[in-house]
Amino acid sequence: MIKINNLTKHYQAAQGKVEAINGLNLEVNDGEIFGMIGPSGAGKSTLIRMLNLLEKPTSGSITINGTDLTALSSQNLRAARQKIGMIFQHFNLLSSRTVLENVAFPLEIAGVRKKKRLKKAADLIELVGLADRIDHYPSQLSGGQKQRVGIARALANEPDLLLSDEATSSLDPESTRAILELLARIREKMNLTIILITHEMGVIKDICDRVAVLEAGKIIETGSVIELFSRPKQSLTKKFISSVIDFNIPSRVAKYMKAEKRGELIRVSFVGEKSHDPYISHLVKHYSVDANILYGNIDEIQGVPFGTLILGLEGELDKIEESTAYLKSQGLAVEVLDNV
C-alpha cells in the first residue's frame, strides 16, 4: 500500500516561486495499476519523481508498505529504491553496456554476484521478448525494444512498485500497445503495483484500474477508470475522455437539431450489464418521443462493456424531460448537450 500524505513541492524558478504540487493526498492499493493524467505543467512528472525521492518533497510524506521514504537516511533510501523500479520516457539505458549488462546493472548495484545476476538478467530479457538481442547495444535497438530493456532492468531487483514516467510517450502506437500489454502481463505475473503518469487517455483506458486527474498540482478528480469514463465531472476529465472516444457530432446534424428547435441532444453512457438492455425502444414506445441515434459506440474498459450514445430527442418538451428522467432513473449517466 502506498500512502501519499499532504505532499507539496515548491521551488524557486527564474519566473518566481513555482508550486508544482500542492497538498496532495492519495492512496494506491497493492497490485493496482494506478494512472495519473494531466496536461503538461500539471505536476505529474514532479509527483512521480517524488515517489522514489529523485525529487525531494517540500513537505508531506510518502509511505510505502509502512515506511516513510522522506524520513530515511540516504543509505536506507538507496536500499528502499532497489525495491522501486522505474521506467522512463527516454529509456535512459547505459550506452556503454549491452542489453544483458544493462539489465544486470541494478543487480550489480545491489551487490549480487556476477554469475547470478547474469542468469537473472537473461531470464528477464527472455520475459520481455528480447532474447535474440541480448548482446546488442541500446543504439542498435528500436524505441519499443529499448523500453523492453528498461522494463526488464526495472524488474531486476524484484520490486514491489514500478513507476512509469511517460513510458510510452515517445513510442509509435503499435509499440505503445505492445509495451502496455507487457506491463499488464508482468503485473499479473509478479503481483506488482504500477503507478504511471501519462498525458494520453488511451494509456489510462487500456491498462489502468484507477486514475487521478491532475491539474495545477492538485488531484481534481479520482476514481476507477470505468467510473471516470462513464461519469466524468470535471471539464478537463471530459476533454481527456473525448480524446479517445470521439463524441463530436457532425456539425450539420447539430445545426439541424438546433435550428429547427426539434428537441434536445443528449449523451447517454451505459456501463456493464446495462449496455444489453433495450432502453431506447422503451423510450420510443412509452414516452412518445422520437429518438434519433446520432452517434453510438460500445467499447470495453478492462472487460466491462461501456457504451455511449448521442441521441437527438424530438417531441414535446415535457415528454423529452420525462424521458431523460426515465433514463436517469435506470442508472444511466445522462447529459444534455447544449453547446455542440
Next chain:
Amino acid sequence: MFETIMGLSRYNNLMWSGFLETMYMVGMALLFAIIGGIPLGVMTTITRPNHILPNKFINFILDGIINIGRSIPFIILMVAVIPLTRLIVGTSIGTTAAIVPLSLAAIPFMGRITDNAILEIDQGVIESAQSMGASPFQLVFKVLLPESLPAIILGLTLTAISLVSYSAMAGAVGGGGLGDIAIRYGYQRFQLAIMLETIVILVVVVQLIQYFGNKIAGLFDHRS
C-alpha cells in the same frame, strides 16, 4: 639539395634520441594527466549544483584551479615552476625536469576535458541509476566514467598532441626532444634540412596519435 638530404643520415642517432626524449616527456606528462586530471575533472563535475554531490565551496576551488592552470601560457609556467621542479627532480634542466611543467599544464587541461565529457552524459541516465539505489561512488565508477570513456579518450588524444607541441618549448630550457633539435640545429645553425626533418617527424607523430586515439575511442563508443 640531394646532397643535403643524403647528409641527414649522419643525424639519425640525434633524431632518434630526440624522438625518444619527446615520447618520454609526452608519455610521462600524459600519465600524470590521467592520474591527476581525470579525478580533478570528476570532482569538479560532481560537485556542481544539481549534480550528484553538489558542494559550492569545493566546486569553486577546483574550478578555480583548472581555470588558473589553463590561463598561464606554457612558456611562462615552465619558468615560474622552476623552484618546484628543483624540489621534485633535483634539477631544473633536462628532459626529466621538463616533465614537471608539462604535467602541470596537462592536469588542468585534462581536468576540463573530463569535466566537459561527464557533463555531456544525459541527466536522465544518471537519474535512472540513482533510482536503482546507486551510491555516489557507484555512480562515478559504473556510470559517469564508462559513459564518458570515448570522450575522455579523445580528450587524452588532444592532450597528447598539445603536449607534443609544449615539449618543443621545453627544449628552450634544455629539455631535449625534437623541438630542441629543430631550434638548435635548424634555427641557430641554419640547417634547414634538419628543421624540415623534425617537422616531418612531428607531423607524423601527431597524425599517428590522432589516428590511434580515434581508433581506441571508437572501440568504446557504442552510441551509434
